Every structure is written in structure tokens, then in C-alpha cells.
Amino acid sequence: MQPLLFASGGIGFIFAMTSLGAASVFFFRRAAPEKFQQICLGFAAGVMTAACVWSLLLPAIEEAESRGLPGWIPASCGFALGVLFLLGLDRIIPHLHPLTGTIGGPASSSKRTTLLIFAVTLHNIPEGMAVGLAFALAAQHNDPALRAAAIALAAGIGIQNVPEGAAISLPLRQEGMPAGRAFWLGCLSGAVEPVFGLLAVLLAAWIAPAMPWLLSFAAGAMLYVVMEELVPEAHLGRRSHAGTLSVMAGFLVMMVLDVALG
Numbered sequence: 001m002q003p004l005l006f007a008s009g010g011i012g013f014i015f016a017m018t019s020l021g022a023a024s025v026f027f028f029r030r031a032a033p034e035k036f037q038q039i040c041l042g043f044a045a046g047v048m049t050a051a052c053v054w055s056l057l058l059p060a061i062e063e064a065e066s067r068g069l070p071g072w073i074p075a076s077c078g079f080a081l082g083v084l085f086l087l088g089l090d091r092i093i094p095h096l097h098p099l100t101g102t103i104g105g106p107a108s109s110s111k112r113t114t115l116l117i118f119a120v121t122l123h124n125i126p127e128g129m130a131v132g133l134a135f136a137l138a139a140q141h142n143d144p145a146l147r148a149a150a151i152a153l154a155a156g157i158g159i160q161n162v163p164e165g166a167a168i169s170l171p172l173r174q175e176g177m178p179a180g181r182a183f184w185l186g187c188l189s190g191a192v193e194p195v196f197g198l199l200a201v202l203l204a205a206w207i208a209p210a211m212p213w214l215l216s217f218a219a220g221a222m223l224y225v226v227m228e229e230l231v232p233e234a235h236l237g238r239r240s241h242a243g244t245l246s247v248m249a250g251f252l253v254m255m256v257l258d259v260a261l262g
Contacts, residue, residue, distance in 0.1 A: 004201055006147070007135040010154040011197035014131055015190050017158035018124070021165025022186025025173040035242060040163035042234035042243040045226045046250020047156045048127075052219040052226075054258040055134055055153040059146070060215035063137065067209060074212035081213075082220025086126065090228065093118055120168050120189040123229065125196050126221035127157050132197030133215050136204045140211070152257035160250065165190060 060078065061071035094115055134153045138146035169186030173179055200218070204211050234243035 004136075004198070004205070006139040006150070007132040007197060007201040008194075010131045010135045010150060011128055011194045013154050014127065014158045014161050015187075015193050017161040018165040018190030018193070019187045021162035021167075022169040022183050022190075024166040025169040025179045025182045025186070028170060029173055037163075037167065038234050038243045039246040040160070040167075041230050042246030043250035043253075044160035044164070045230035045234060046247040046252070047160045047254040048222050048226050048230070048250075049247075050251045050254035050258065051130060051153055051156060052223045054255060055149060056130055056215045056219035056222070059134075059137060059149075060212040060219070063215065064212035067212070069212070071212075075216045078213040078216030079220035079223075082126070082217040082222075083224045084220075085217070086122070086221045086224040086228075089122055089125070090224075093122065117168060117185060117189045119229070120164055121192050123164065123225050124161075124190055124193045126218050126225060127161070128193030128195065128197035129200040129214075129218040130222055131157060131193075132199075132201045133204060133211070133218055136201045137211060137215070140204075140208065148261040149258055152254075152261040156254040156257050159253075161190065 057075055057079070060075045064074045065071045131150070131154050134150035135147075138150045165186045168189045169182040172182035172185060177185075200214055204214055231243075231247070234247065
């Protein structure tokens with residue numbers, strides 16, 4: 001129960017931050033300028049990349065070695081499985097890339113709003129898993145340093161979830177949808193975070209030796225999202241400096257949070 005309670009707090013926070021971003025429809029009617037969206041995407045990519053290293057892969061290696069296993073085996077195998085998992089979802093779930101307007105996955109007759117929600121939902125699956133597992137690991141070891149690192153991870157992902165929530169709700173509002181409905185659909189896009197986060201915690205509690213594999217699995221899934229979705233869309237246009245610098249800023253912020261708190 002203790003890992004579940006700790007994880008619930010962290011997952012609840014990142015979901016609340018998505019909802020906070022979705023609430024922007026009550027104050028703004030138009031979507032943010034493309035340049036601002038690129039900067040937000042780049043920042044999110046930097047945060048998630050740093051989280052993969054400091055909050056997921058390194059703890060996975062240390063956890064495996066503490067159990068007498070070569071650290072690179074669960075780290076590399078779990079990472080590859082996470083990539084394949086997201087690749088599979090990317091192939092079977094139709095989704096809309098918001099800045100390019102292109103549709104990924106199989107052909108679909110669904111509305112653009114539905115495809116946009118699917119796209120952000122795919123992003124949120126590894127985020128929920130990562131935060132849930134980080135808190136579960138801290139609770140299993142009763143380690144204040146691991147708990148601080150989990151809080152840092154939740155803070156970093158929560159910060160970048162605010163523009164993600166707005167990226168769903170504001171375009172819906174701009175298309176004429178009532179503000180209340182646009183807000184709830186924006187919240188719905190983040191509902192997958194607590195679902196997958198708690199599932200990961202329960203699995204880790206039942207199969208404790210699987211923790212290194214699960215941590216690296218979440219890292220692989222998260223880095224797939226970064227390379228497949230966030231980085232390409234953060235570099236649209238002739239000049240990529242804004243997107244590149246925002247990636248560096250996101251990486252730096254997440255690294256500082258993790259090292260300073262953890």
C-alpha cells in the first residue's frame with residue numbers, strides 16, 4: 001500500500017498540471033503561436049530526455065546491480081521493449097501531429113479533435129509509468145534520496161504537462177467548441193497517466209525483481225516519444241535555434257532538479 005500511496009500523489013500532481021493547462025480555455029480563445037508551441041515542445045523533449053537518464057536508466061542499473069545482476073542487461077532489454085511497445089501503439093492508434101497537421105498510424109475517419117487527443121494520450125503513457133515507478137522505488141527502499149528524486153521527476157514532467165494540456169484544449173476552443181467541453185477533453189488526454197502509472201506500481205509491487213526492467217521500459221517508451229514526436233515538431237521552419245535551445249533548457253532544468261533534490 002505504501003508504494004501505491006506515494007505514487008498516487010506524484011501521478012495525481014502531473015495529472016493536475018495537465019488539467020491546469022487545459023483550463024487555459026477559460027482565459028484564452030486562440031491557440032498559442034507556432035513559435036511558442038515549438039519552444040514548449042522542445043522544453044518537454046529536454047525534460048523527458050534528462051528524466052530517462054537520471055530518473056530511470058541510472059536507477060534501473062543500480063537496482064539491478066544491487067540484486068546481483070549485470071546492470072546493462074535489464075537496462076538495455078527493458079529499454080528496447082519500451083521502444084517496441086510505443087512503436088506498436090504508434091502503428092495501431094491513429095493520431096494527429098498538431099503542428100504539422102499530418103496523421104500518424106492507420107488511416108482513420110475520426111475527427112481531428114479525436115486524433116489530437118490520441119496523440120497527446122500516447123505521449124502521456126510513459127510519463128505516468130515513469131512517475132509511478134520512481135515513487136514505488138523510493139517507497140520500496142524507504143530512501144529519502146530516492147523520494148526526492150521521484151519528486152523532482154514529477155515536478156519536471158508536471159511543468160511540461162501544462163502546455164500539453166493547453167495544446168489540446170485551445171485548438172478545440174478555437175474550432176468553436178464550448179470552453180467547458182474543451183477543458184474536459186484536455187483533462188481526458190491526461191487521464192491515461194494515472195491509469196498506466198498505477199498499473200506499473202502494482203506490477204512492480206507484485207514482481208519486485210522486475211523493477212529494473214520496468215524503469216528501463218519506461219525510459220525506452222519515453223525516449224521514443226521524444227525522438228518520434230517532440231524533437232521533429234520542435235524544429236519546424238528554417239531556423240531551429242529556438243527549438244534547440246528549449247531542448248537544452250528543459251534538459252538542464254530536469255538535470256538540476258534531479259541532482260539537487262536527489
